[in-house]
Amino acid sequence: MCQKCGRPLAPGELAYQVRIELVSTFDGYIEEPDLDIDMELERLIEAVARQSPGEAAKDVAQTIDLVICRGCRNRLVAEYDVQAEKILH
């Protein structure tokens, strides 16, 4: 089954493995806290405590592996305006 559109894949049908790596970027900008530093620290600790470690890790970096059909592959390539030749091995 295509993991993007859910269409069943026939035996031997051409399918594509896609790996999406989402990694947070850092632009060097750190916001000046409006609150005094103790309150800001308390707020951050609370925010981190509410998030499970798994969720927090996903915020920083997450890899998604999918097997998709040819149609979804073509849409993906078109969406990101990538030359098809660059994707084919």
Ligand SMILES: [Zn+2]
């Ligand atoms: Zn599909």
